[in-house]
């Protein structure tokens with residue numbers, strides 16, 4: 001039974017993705033706000049409708065949406081709402097929630113260049129033309145307005161925006177100072193570590209983002225806020241946030257050191273490391289596992305433990 005607690009109602013929606021259910025949050029601000037909307041599936045829409053009925057509400061009552069980030073499990077269902085619904089989020093949501101042909105081509109080109117650098121064999125390059133299909137459960141609509149660091153969303157004057165890139169370049173969290181409640185998106189989850197996904201550079205930028213380094217910075221940034229509890233994009237709330245952040249950072253370091261030890265033995269390409277890290281899934285989930293592998297190398301480079309050759313594909317050495 002969905003109910004209000006501290007002016008927030010947690011709505012859990014089914015998704016067609018391996019991650020399972022996604023959480024959206026209704027907030028009773030000056031405007032009734034839904035934070036994230038779920039994927040574009042009939043099941044998810046029915047589930048939202050039923051859970052809102054528990055509160056004597058319907059999706060029609062929602063006055064605005066705030067997106068924590070652009071991923072289809074969080075944003076896709078926007079397509080089921082009337083076009084007049086106001087949607088707010090970080091500007092970097094736009095290229096994903098309202099993708100243009102130019103963006104699809106840029107994305108393909110970006111990964112093509114990096115697949116060469118990573119030593120990905122030719123047989124996998126056909127994946128690149130299928131990238132746009134990963135947006136099947138996503139939406140096609142624009143943001144009404146932008147939310148960036150320090151802003152208070154219209155109609156949510158108790159809440160401030162904290163930019164938390166890493167898992168997605170577009171990711172933000174919402175923080176309410178008066179009781180220390182955080183809505184964290186997928187920055188940190190109680191049961192799993194979110195993937196540091198590779199994305200093309202933001203418009204006007206030349207270098208690719210280093211999502212794991214951003215993710216670690218975003219987690220460290222949260223340590224400076226007096227957070228009492230965090231509502232997350234998947235699974236249960238987190239009460240002891242700082243302990244969990246420390247645990248995640250330690251575990252992350254250990255994982256990278258496994259790769260470091262391999263690189264002490266021999267020079268390897270990103271693809272070769274990916275095969276070792278994910279022997280049973282790399283073929284099926286190449287984009288995910290490559291992102292995860294690059295993350296380890298970005299981290300080891302940032303702490304000065306490894307270097308790479310200038311040849312293509314690049315070979316890494318400890």
Ligand SMILES: [Zn+2]
Pocket residue numbers: 069071074167168186
């Ligand atoms: Zn996500």
